[in-house]
Amino acid sequence: xxxxxxxxxxxxxxxxxxxxxxxxxxxxxxxxxxxxxxxxxxxxxxxxxxxxxxxxxxxxxxxxxxxxxxxxxxxxxxxxxxxxxxxxxxxxxxxxxxxxxxxxxxxxxxxxxxxxxxxxxxxxxxxxxxxxxxxxxxxxxxxxxxxxxxxxxxxxxxxxxxxxxxxxxxxxxxxxxxxxxxxxxxxxxxxxxxxxxxxxxxxxxxxxxxxxxxxxxxxxxxxxxxxxxxxxxxxxxxxxxxxxxxxxxxxxxxxxxxxxxxxxxxxxxxxxxxxxxxxxxxxxxxxxxxxxxxxxxxxx
Amino acid sequence: xxxxxxxxxxxxxxxxxxxxxxxxxxxxxxxxxxxxxxxxxxxxxxxxxxxxxxxxxxxxxxxxxxxxxxxxxxxxxxxxxxxxxxxxxxxxxxxxxxxxxxxxxxxxxxxxxxxxxxxxxxxxxxxxxxxxxxxxxxxxxxxxxxxxxxxxxxxxxxxxxxxxxxxxxxxxxxxxxxxxxxxxxxxxxxxxxxxxxxxxxxxxxxxxxxxxxxxxxxxxxxxxxxxxxxxxxxxxxxxxxxxxxxxxxxxxxxxxxxxxxxxxxxxxxxxxxxxxxxxxxxxxxxxxxxxxxxx
Amino acid sequence: xxxxxxxxxxxxxxxxxxxxxxxxxxxxxxxxxxxxxxxxxxxxxxxxxxxxxxxxxxxxxxxxxxxxxxxxxxxxxxxxxxxxxxxxxxxxxxxxxxxxxxxxxxxxxxxxxxxxxxxxxxxxxxxxxxxxxxxxxxxxxxxxxxxxxxxxxxxxxxxxxxxxxxxxxxxxxxxxxxxxxxxxxxxxxxxxxxxxxxxxxxxxxxxxxxxxxxxxxxxxxxxxxxxxxxxxxxxxxxxxxxxxxxxxxxxx
Numbered sequence: 037x038x039x040x041x042x043x044x045x046x047x048x049x050x051x052x053x054x055x056x057x058x059x060x061x062x063x064x065x066x067x068x069x070x071x072x073x074x075x076x077x078x079x080x081x082x083x084x085x086x087x088x089x090x091x092x093x094x095x096x097x098x099x100x101x102x103x104x105x106x107x108x109x110x111x112x113x114x115x116x117x118x119x120x121x122x123x124x125x126x127x128x129x130x131x132x133x134x135x136x137x138x139x140x141x142x143x144x145x146x147x148x149x150x151x152x153x154x155x156x157x158x159x160x161x162x163x164x165x166x167x168x169x170x171x172x173x174x175x176x177x178x179x180x181x182x183x184x185x186x187x188x189x190x191x192x193x194x195x196x197x198x199x200x201x202x203x204x205x206x207x208x209x210x211x212x213x214x215x216x217x218x219x220x221x222x223x224x225x226x227x228x229x230x231x232x233x234x235x236x237x238x239x240x241x242x243x244x245x246x247x248x249x250x251x252x253x254x255x256x257x258x259x260x261x262x263x264x265x266x267x268x269x270x271x272x273x274x275x276x277x278x279x280x281x282x283x284x285x286x287x288x289x290x291x292x293x294x295x296x297x298x299x300x301x302x303x304x305x306x307x308x309x310x311x312x313x314x315x316x317x318x319x320x321x322x323x324x325x326x327x328x329x330x331x332x333x334x335x336x
Numbered sequence: 337x338x339x340x341x342x343x344x345x346x347x348x349x350x351x352x353x354x355x356x357x358x359x360x361x362x363x364x365x366x367x368x369x370x371x372x373x374x375x376x377x378x379x380x381x382x383x384x385x386x387x388x389x390x391x392x393x394x395x396x397x398x399x400x401x402x403x404x405x406x407x408x409x410x411x412x413x414x415x416x417x418x419x420x421x422x423x424x425x426x427x428x429x430x431x432x433x434x435x436x437x438x439x440x441x442x443x444x445x446x447x448x449x450x451x452x453x454x455x456x457x458x459x460x461x462x463x464x465x466x467x468x469x470x471x472x473x474x475x476x477x478x479x480x481x482x483x484x485x486x487x488x489x490x491x492x493x494x495x496x497x498x499x500x501x502x503x504x505x506x507x508x509x510x511x512x513x514x515x516x517x518x519x520x521x522x523x524x525x526x527x528x529x530x531x532x533x534x535x536x537x538x539x540x541x542x543x544x545x546x547x548x549x550x551x552x553x554x555x556x557x558x559x560x561x562x563x564x565x566x567x568x569x570x571x572x573x574x575x576x577x578x579x580x581x582x583x584x585x586x587x588x589x590x591x592x593x594x595x596x597x598x599x600x601x602x603x604x605x606x607x608x609x610x611x612x613x614x615x616x617x618x619x620x621x622x623x624x625x626x627x628x629x630x631x
Numbered sequence: 632x633x634x635x636x637x638x639x640x641x642x643x644x645x646x647x648x649x650x651x652x653x654x655x656x657x658x659x660x661x662x663x664x665x666x667x668x669x670x671x672x673x674x675x676x677x678x679x680x681x682x683x684x685x686x687x688x689x690x691x692x693x694x695x696x697x698x699x700x701x702x703x704x705x706x707x708x709x710x711x712x713x714x715x716x717x718x719x720x721x722x723x724x725x726x727x728x729x730x731x732x733x734x735x736x737x738x739x740x741x742x743x744x745x746x747x748x749x750x751x752x753x754x755x756x757x758x759x760x761x762x763x764x765x766x767x768x769x770x771x772x773x774x775x776x777x778x779x780x781x782x783x784x785x786x787x788x789x790x791x792x793x794x795x796x797x798x799x800x801x802x803x804x805x806x807x808x809x810x811x812x813x814x815x816x817x818x819x820x821x822x823x824x825x826x827x828x829x830x831x832x833x834x835x836x837x838x839x840x841x842x843x844x845x846x847x848x849x850x851x852x853x854x855x856x857x858x859x860x861x862x863x864x865x866x867x868x869x870x871x872x873x874x875x876x877x878x879x880x881x882x883x
Contacts, residue, residue: 056421060421068436071443074450081457137350159613166539171586171602234339262445269586317446320446321442324438503739506792506796509713517729
């Protein structure tokens with residue numbers, strides 16, 4: 037009986053339970069509030085270009101001339117949009133085959149060597165800060181392109197090569213997971229029919245894992261699209277659509293990086309930069325939804 | 337025999353690409369270390385940078401990076417653990433939870449420059465913290481939080497159900513079970529992830545340009561009063577970090593030895609990140625061994 | 632008339648739409664060992680896990696009916712499960728000591744329940760380990776990791792851990808099935824010893840074990856109790872054909 041009265045009094049655990057529940061809920065709430073305010077603030081700033089400064093939306097997205105100081109000021113963001121898409125897609129075109137080869141090497145060809153040496157290499161590449169990539173790009177790739185191709189070496193080509201190395205770990209990690217998760221029965225069936233390894237890879241392995249491979253590629257593009265400093269350092273920063281891969285141009289991120297600090301809050305030029313940020317934000321949503329759609333496909 | 341030839345060619349191609357990737361890493365590391373290591377000296381690591389003369393160092397930047405890292409992690413870890421615990425232990429499997437998951441995923445995919453801009457608008461201007469270490473730490477928290485949540489969730493998911501049940505069956509509350517049984521069990525996973533996240537914070541620059549700022553006031557390293565504007569410990573002063581410094585030196589450096597400084601600073605940055613990597617692996621294993629008593 | 636430690640009244644458990652335990656009513660006598668036997672998937676473990684509300688953790692599990700301790704229905708949603716579980720201990724199929732020292736494994740519960748004095752905790756640790764017949768083997772390494780113990784020792788540690796919070800009832804879910812014969816014999820000895828102080832409900836698929844350790848036995852089949860009787864009667868003279876088939880080894 038004494039024991040049961042002792043228990044009656046000892047109820048601090050109910051308080052503790054609620055404290056824990058409320059604390060963790062507040063943490064997650066903070067996260068949600070942050071993302072919503074992020075979208076709200078960036079959107080309200082970005083949209084004021086059109087609603088406050090009365091820039092024509094169609095002109096903004098199709099105009100090729102960006103001269104905010106001109107009379108009248110012109111806000112044609114197409115060069116930046118073009119620059120972002122071209123560099124990131126080109127980067128993915130370089131990195132995707134490399135990443136998939138690296139995964140095939142680690143899963144199908146030499147798992148032991150792959151796990152021991154290639155895996156840490158990929159992890160280290162993922163850990164290198166982007167400014168270091170930019171620095172190496174600026175001191176190795178740009179001079180190389182300048183010597184071999186016409187032009188200053190700065191431009192889409194240099195940007196894509198730097199980005200390709202940066203997104204290689206993203207693509208490789210995801211494709212490796214996908215390849216490793218493939219049921220071994222599928223492959224064994226193919227080998228049992230006398231297929232060579234390569235036949236098995238391109239007839240069975242790659243087609244079955246295609247949605248997952250694409251997920252990796254899209255995530256890679258997303259990362260390349262949002263990368264700012266490494267690209268800004270090697271792209272040249274001229275605000276127009278280039279005529280070659282080796283001519284100076286700009287991306288959404290490089291334009292923001294370069295000019296945001298030099299414009300006054302609330303000015304038309306400043307708002308226009310926020311519109312570029314809004315495009316980045318919206319593209320993030322697009323990428324996330326593509327990835328989700330692909331993930332659903334790969335489950336089936 | 338055609339199939340066999342194709343197989344050989346394909347295998348060779350894959351092996352070559354794998355070799356190429358290793359060569360790229362080795363080449364990059366080699367380049368940075370060869371160019372940079374020669375420039376690293378005690379003077380370089382401790383003295384202030386010069387704007388137009390030769391011989392500037394990275395002392396304040398290095399200090400700022402480390403201080404900012406500590407500040408960020410002090411804010412990120414409790415929030416990330418809390419949110420991760422909620423997602424793993426309290427969230428019921430329903431539409432709302434799916435939505436929260438989507439939100440976390442979106443937040444983790446936002447470009448860091450956009451996070452920096454948000455910081456500029458809300459933390460620097462709206463809340464009035466100005467360009468400061470504290471603003472930078474908050475921006476990096478936003479940038480790092482989704483990762484921390486995912487790490488915590490993964491760690492807690494790795495705890496066997498029996499461990500959790502054993503504690504609950506003793507009449508231990510759920511919260512105490514999480515903090516005293518599950519978190520210690522998950523510690524190796526969480527620790528490894530957190531250190532890798534810290535490495536990411538250390539190298540981040542884009543989110544800091546418009547939050548922590550691109551300049552440092554003259555710091556007086558003998559003044560340890562956190563409220564004094566020239567004290568290194570004051571969290572409300574602007575602070576240029578090492579990564580931001582590398583970017584600035586490269587894009588607008590005027591000092592004649594700008595490229596050596598960039599190389600030296602890059603080498604310092606890379607070495608630090610490598611150390612983080614090694615520390616993460618080593619500590620994770622050590623803690624795991626300590627808990628499981630396997631030798 | 633024997634004292635009743637716990638009784639189930641019309642207890643049913645559904646996983647989604649699938650019934651796992653169907654409308655079971657059983658009384659468990661105080662200071663006795665009751666064995667629950669039956670083939671795999673017959674619902675005996677699910678039933679056991681309902682008694683300390685452990686099934687609350689399984690998403691989609693729905694438990695209806697009453698579980699009575701005295702007059703109190705502990706299956707009531709308003710029941711404070713944390714206090715409840717302090718009264719009902721549990722031991723699992725696989726030993727699951729915490730990743731802590733031997734001492735901490737045992738002191739963890741009592742300390743949480745308000746015992747702060749080091750001396751008192753030392754006493755509880757020693758007493759619990761003695762009761763679990765583990766004191767002699769561990770008294771010199773109390774602050775070493777519990778995971779360095781052998782499987783059988785770990786399982787006895789888990790028993791010591793649960794008696795350290797002074798429960799009235801101990802639930803055991805096939806506590807010896809992951810152990811070697813020597814360790815199994817030790818656990819069975821221990822159960823016989825423990826029933827002086829505790830009411831024990833044990834799930835086992837080993838009929839010999841049930842016969843050796845229990846006073847009463849309930850035979851489960853397809854989520855229902857086919858027969859419930861004194862163990863002696865059940866094994867010598869089963870009333871139902873299914874029971875007879877099962878204990879004579881014709882299925883299961």
